[in-house]
Amino acid sequence: MFHRVNNGIGLDAQEKRRWTYAWTYNDFLEGLVKKYDFKNICPLDARMEGKWKHVEFILKFFAFSDEFDNYTSSVTGMLDTYMEKMIWLNDELFSEKIKEQEENFSKMISIIKEYIDDFKRPNTNYSSSQRFEAISVWVSLALAIEQDIDFSWLKEYVFSDDFIGLTTIKWGANNPWVFKARINWVKNFLLWIK
Numbered sequence: 001m002f003h004r005v006n007n008g009i010g011l012d013a014q015e016k017r018r019w020t021y022a023w024t025y026n027d028f029l030e031g032l033v034k035k036y037d038f039k040n041i042c043p044l045d046a047r048m049e050g051k052w053k054h055v056e057f058i059l060k061f062f063a064f065s066d067e068f069d070n071y072t073s074s075v076t077g078m079l080d081t082y083m084e085k086m087i088w089l090n091d092e093l094f095s096e097k098i099k100e101q102e103e104n105f106s107k108m109i110s111i112i113k114e115y116i117d118d119f120k121r122p123n124t125n126y127s128s129s130q131r132f133e134a135i136s137v138w139v140s141l142a143l144a145i146e147q148d149i150d151f152s153w154l155k156e157y158v159f160s161d162d163f164i165g166l167t168t169i170k171w172g173a174n175n176p177w178v179f180k181a182r183i184n185w186v187k188n189f190l191l192w193i194k
Contacts, residue, residue, distance in 0.1 A: 013076045025086045028098050029055045036109050042119045042127045057132050059083070062101050064133060065140040071179065108139050115154040122159055130167040138183050
């Protein structure tokens with residue numbers, strides 16, 4: 001990292017976040033990447049490897065699942081604020097929160113492994129942020145509303161033209177309105193199909 005900074009090569013947002021908020025929460029997120037074999041479930045394009053993007057994807061899962069209704073500005077700002085919120089919890093609340101988060105993450109990963117294998121985009125060997133967010137966050141939000149959901153249709157749906165269209169938007173993909181519309185549409189569909 002210091003070599004890159006000293007040579008004028010900037011860090012991306014997650015790399016900065018990793019060094020700015022070098023606390024137990026970062027260790028927790030990095031531990032989930034290893035414990036749940038996340039790099040194989042959510043493989044990334046070679047350009048994204050080595051930049052802590054797997055950790056950022058998991059951070060997005062928790063931030064968007066917990067603060068979905070409060071997402072109003074930039075993804076970077078939301079993730080920074082969420083990290084700050086987590087590191088300032090007292091020890092007892094922090095322990096309870098990460099236990100709850102790991103349970104939710106574990107449930108979501110189990111559903112993905114059972115019904116669609118991984119987060120790979122169709123006809124590729126890697127995942128995208130939009131695809132990961134759409135699938136993981138709406139599974140989490142739907143499970144928060146209804147525990148008894150039949151996910152047997154999930155694989156067919158996430159490879160459908162409708163879903164691919166929702167998760168390949170190039171312009172404004174992180175615009176709060178576009179993001180919320182995409183997640184709500186899919187979450188509502190998931191609850192309706194139940």
